[in-house]
Amino acid sequence: MNKKNQDQVEAVPAPSKSSVYLNRELSQLAFNLRVLSQAEDKSVPLLERLRYLCIVSNNLDEFFEVRIASLLAQGQVDGENGSNPAMLAALEHTSVECHRIVERQYSILNHEVLPQLSREGIHLVRHTDRNAEQRAWVKEYFHREVKPLLTPIGLDPAHPFPQVVNKSLNFIVELSGKDAFGRGTAIAIVKAPRVLPRVIQLPPELSKDGLSFCLLSSVIHSHIEDLFTGREVLAYSQFRVTRNSDLWVDEEEVKNLRQALQSELQSRQFGMAVRLEVAKNCPPHLASFLLQQFPVGEASLYAVDGPVNMVRLSQLIDHVGHPGLRFPSFTPNMPPKLMGGDLFALLRKQDILLHHPFQSFQPVVEFVRSAAYDPDVVAIKQTIYRTGMNSDLMESLITAAQRGKEVTVIVELMARFDEEANINWADRLERVGAQVVYGVVGLKTHAKMSFIIRREQGELRYYAHLGTGNYHPTTTKHYTDFGLLTANPALANEVNEVFIHLTSLTKPQKLHYLWLAPFTLQKEFIRAIRNEARIAREGRPGVIIAKMNALLDESVIRALYAASADGVKIDLIVRGACALRPGVPGLSENIRVRSIIGRFLEHSRIFYFRNDLAHDVYLGSADWMNRNLFRRVEIAFPILDKSLKKRVISEGLNPYLKDNINSWELDSDGNYQRRKPRARQAKFGAQQYLMQLLATPAS
DSSP states (O other), X not given: OOHHHHTEEOOOOXXXXXXXXXXXXXXXXXXXXXXXXXXXXXXXXXXXXXXXXXXHHHHHHHIIIIIIHHHHHHHHHHSGGGOOHHHHHHHHHHHHXXXXXXXXXXXXXXXXXXXXXXXXXXXXXXXXXXXXXXXXXXXXXXXXXXXXXXXXXXOBTTBOOOOOOTTOOEEEEEEOSXXXXXXXXXXEEEEOOTTSOSEEEOOGGGOTTSEEEEEHHHHHHHTGGGGSTTOOEEEEEEEEEEEOOOOOOOTTTOSOHHHHHHHHHHHHTTOOXXXXXXXXXXXXXXXXXXHHHTTOOGGGEEEEXXXXXXXXXXXXXXXXXXXXXXXXXXXXXXXGGGSSSOHHHHHHHOOEEEEETTBOSHHHHHHHHHHHHOTTEEEEEEEESOXXXXXXXXXXXXXXXXXXXXXXXXXXXXXXXXXXXXXXXXXXXHHTTOEEEOOOTTSEEOOEEEEEEEEETTEEEEEEEEESSOSOTTGGGTEEEEEEEEOOHHHHHHHHHHHHHHHHOOOOOOOSSOEEETTTHHHHHHHHHHHHHHHHHTTSOOEEEEEESOBOOHHHHHHHHHHHHTTOEEEEEESSOBOBOTTOTTTTTTXXXXXXXXXXXXXXXXXXXXXXXXXXXXXESOOBSHHHHHSEEEEEEEOOSHHHHHHIIIIIIHHHHHOSSXXXXXXXXXXXXXXXXXXXXXXXXXXXXXXXXHHSOOO
């Protein structure tokens, strides 16, 4: 891939509802092309380049499981048998782009990353590359660890094509001759058990100059004939099918949402097929046979030059300890004022702003943990969207309930791909007496809030944490987010009002500080945008700077277009999909859009409105998407302290506008161009700057 293509991501033209909007799916795929460019970037450490390839694979999996599945389902609703012309056109253009991404992805893997890893002494050896000793070891491993777990299924009327689990590794095998019963069963299917590791490390003595690995798929390929005694294997291929993974539960009909979801989770593994991946050398007649089984069209067939599930190569990264092939180690800073001492006493004096992952998430965990053991704390309320299978914060909530405190946890059971973990936590919380609430029917509770009530000198005092990201021990180390710890009575009281609203389902009281979806959030955003437009029309500077994951809501985009026409200067930092066309004369010439792709996943949502030097700053967990504004429970909260407001602007916005290393600028045609330093201009990366800035403890 030449340098020009690395620095430019071109959109594939596609029909859209209106020329003033960019196509959502293609914009989302353009994000993956920007991630893919990180894998091509020779300045990125080699194992991190491999990790970016794995991230793209994971993103594409979810794209097919959710977005493509949604388009196919919508096509079937809007047009009989998916014949809706607009939907078919959208699918066609999306398919072209997906094939282009996958081809480029495997080219980078095979021609750049793996050869360079080999030069560093890290070898992924295929069967044809193994020496005699390695082949002997692999054969012994196959017969000892793999073969006993394999169950080949010969297809005949009594054994039809088996159920294939979503994204699982499988093999199709064509056999000659007749089976043991004298019948001409020609096709067999072999499933690779998920309990087996996909990346296997060979013993050190079998690797001359470093580490050697092989893939489970390669091990099975090498010895697949051993599974069919007396039969000749004529042809075979690995394959993987991706299925619709969106769960659907009629929340108004079911009596127990948790039980209904547990049942639905099983069916997710066998949803409608949306993509078929096979090996590049898969014979056409076997690929055609597989296409008939699921069934999917020819455009949904991906013949890949390597493992059908590249995500699994992340296991290789975990095995390799070479620090020089990774990003330099980074330890989040712990602000000195939060090291030891009484956190509640500190919060009574001042609000605390934390910028993750540059600053540690541990103070938030300690906020809940200390409340669990504090005899003066009488109640804890918490929202949970994603928290993972292991969480100290969740364990603290369980401890608090066991110690007799009133614990209320709003668990979002419908958090996509985290349903099982959330169900398990809900069950554990209920067993120790915590009050578990599953949110509002038809709406996902996505707001990030923690609330503590403490009895002090005979009165109840409120403390709260509000954040832009999840209470998740892993993502807090890799996602950029802001969190506010506060004892501000007015703000904390409104947090409690939102909790009461969510548990009682009563109409929320009028809130003066928090913007709450689905009631006021969209209206307040539109009002703030229009206020900047009014200021600009009156001849004063109007400025909007907003940072988010995605910008898709048409009502917000229209308001931004109108503000641009009135002279408001608008800078948007949108990591992923963006439907707004910037820089169009007469429409959006005052709007600039950029995307930052770096070491950490940009996840914080920040909304700045100059407002005649009032400098209004709001943080939240909502993107400017229809689902966030109207189909989720979300909050945006203001930063009231002037010094903290300056911090958000100087850390969360200004460095990203200055970035000329990891920044991609969007043009009016939907193309992204990598921003580069101008002549004699120093290189500047926002994330690198923040690591240096916040690594030195502030006073």
